[in-house]
Amino acid sequence: MxxxxxxxxxxxxxxxxxxxxxxxxxxxxxxxxxxxxxxxxxxxxxxxxxxxxxxxxxxxxxxxxxxxxxxxxxxxxxxxxxxxxxxxxxxxxxxxxxxxxxxxxxxxxxxxxxxxxxxxxxxxxxxxxxxxxxxxxxxxxxxxxxxxxxxxxxxxxxxxxxxxxxxxxxxxxxxxxxxxxxxxxxxxxxxxxxxxxxxxxxxxxxxxxxxxxxxxxxxxxxxxxxxxxxxxxxxxxxxxxxxxxxxxxxxxxxxxxxxxxxxxxxxxxxxxxxxxxxxxxxxxxxxxxxxxxGMHLMEVPPPARSLIRERTDLPGDREGEGWVFELQGSVNFVGMERVLRTLADEPPSEGAVVLDLTRVHEVRDVGRRMLLEAVRRLVADGHDVTIVDPDGMLEAFPDDHADGDVDAGGGVEVPVLRRR
CATH class of the missing domain: 3.40.710.10 (DD-peptidase/beta-lactamase superfamily)
Incomplete structure (x- = not known):
């Protein structure tokens, strides 16, 4: 065409x-x-x-x-x-x-x-x-x-x-x-x-x-x-x-x-x-x-979709053991503020928490810092946290394609996977 x-x-x-x-x-x-x-x-x-x-x-x-x-x-x-x-x-x-x-x-x-x-x-x-x-x-x-x-x-x-x-x-x-x-x-x-x-x-x-x-x-x-x-x-x-x-x-x-x-x-x-x-x-x-x-820089866009696309149970034989939060779009200040508010208002029950970045197309610096702070607090609350980052967008992730860890601060090391 x-x-x-x-x-x-x-x-x-x-x-x-x-x-x-x-x-x-x-x-x-x-x-x-x-x-x-x-x-x-x-x-x-x-x-x-x-x-x-x-x-x-x-x-x-x-x-x-x-x-x-x-x-x-x-x-x-x-x-x-x-x-x-x-x-x-x-x-x-x-x-x-x-x-x-x-x-x-x-x-x-x-x-x-x-x-x-x-x-x-x-x-x-x-x-x-x-x-x-x-x-x-x-x-x-x-x-x-x-x-x-x-x-x-x-x-x-x-x-x-x-x-x-x-x-x-x-x-x-x-x-x-x-x-x-x-x-x-x-x-x-x-x-x-x-x-x-x-x-x-x-x-x-x-x-x-x-x-x-x-x-x-x-x-x-x-x-x-x-x-x-x-x-x-x-x-x-x-x-x-x-x-x-x-x-x-x-x-x-x-x-x-x-x-x-x-x-x-x-x-x-x-x-x-x-x-x-x-x-x-x-x-x-x-x-x-x-x-x-609609190219005016001050054109007011429609409200952004929530950064949290979906919240589901862990799949397969781990069902009932924790939660998967599938994120989408841009991990920026506004999006992460909503994520942090959701986690505060509706905290996940005990168990594992997976933060899936598969549908994320951008991680801004402020968004990354807020994401890692959310991870640190989830760990402090007793959750086993894993990040899924198939495109390796987190800055601290190794250059190769092996699985690794990300430093969330405060001595917290969190696994980062290429696939869920």
């Missing part, structure tokens, strides 16, 4: 493609020559499926969409505290190229405006940017030299920002070199499928969905997507997040990305921009996707 998803995405392009509003980024001569009718979009899931429609093979420069990825690389290399000393995380409410800094600190307000992006780039080097961005895309990226030259010739405002940053001691490197490097970063060529995969890598906790390469640590992506949510769409960030609700970043070449944690990376390309510097038709596509597919 052919997937209906490309048909749906094509339908969205058709609906949103009639809007001819907006203007090209005429202040950069090379971008002023872009075909205003180009229109494409792509969707990449966190398990590696990629769908592209429209002009999805047309390459364009990444521009300001580079900002969250450079920010991620800088945090991965330097550490969050070191980066925060140089650039803040507060929405500025200003245009992307505003010459404004925090009073008292001299820091740029956030890494998504040009002042912050120049500061972040000064923490990297050109080769690190190229290699890092290529890892995010899953292929080698190249620079559009014509756009680079054209943009550098008209980069006086960025030069003014860089010299201002240097005067405050935020940037220590040569201001001209920082502007040149940042302009080169913005001139990397991508298409919408590249961008969708780059966004999906953020959404996938820093692991590329296709190559499987860990590009940046999980905690880095959480921070970056939070800043994208509050600052990624410049002075339209508030309107964007209330109406669309997807952490996003735009670029003046007409690209626009969104990263929905744990789900998908999205990208559109349409060169006509609104007064905020965001793609007119790209914004419409995201509004449609958010509405149709």
């Amino acid at each position: 052919r997937s209906p998803i490309p048909d749906y995405l094509t339908e969205v392009l058709d609906v949103c493609g009639g809007d001819g509003g907006g203007e090209l980024a005429a202040y950069i001569p090379e971008l002023a020559e872009a075909d205003p009718d180009r229109f494409a979009m792509a969707l990449a899931t966190v398990d590696g499926a990629v769908y592209g429609v429209g002009d999805d093979d047309v390459r364009f420069t990444i521009q300001s969409i580079s900002k969250p990825f450079a920010y991620a690389l800088a945090i991965a290399d330097r550490g969050l505290d070191a980066v925060l000393e140089k650039v803040g995380v507060e929405p500025s409410g200003d245009a992307f190229n505003e010459l404004s800094l925090e009073v008292g600190t001299g820091r740029p307000f956030n890494p998504m405006i040009n002042a912050g992006a120049l500061t972040v780039h000064a923490l990297l080097d050109d080769e690190r940017v190229r290699r890092g961005f290529s890892a995010f895309a899953g292929r080698e990226l190249e620079i559009d030299e014509d756009v680079f030259t054209s943009e550098l010739e008209t980069a006086d405002r960025n030069r003014a920002i860089a010299f201002m940053l240097r005067s405050h001691g935020i940037v220590e490197e040569d201001a001209q070199a920082v502007v040149e490097g940042y302009t080169r970063q913005c001139s990397l060529l991508v298409d919408v499928k590249d961008l969708a995969l780059m966004a999906a890598t953020l959404a996938n906790g820093g692991v590329h969905p296709v190559t499987g390469q860990r590009v940046v640590p999980h905690e880095v992506t959480r921070h970056v997507m939070a800043v994208m949510a509050t600052c990624g769409m410049y002075d339209a960030a508030g309107d964007w997040f209330t109406s669309v609700g997807i952490p996003a970043k735009s670029g003046v070449a007409g690209g626009l990305i969104g990263a929905l944690p744990g789900q998908v990376g999205l990208a559109t390309f349409s060169p006509r921009l609104d007064q905020h510097g965001n793609s007119v038709r790209g914004v419409q596509v995201f509004e449609r996707l958010s509405s149709d597919m």
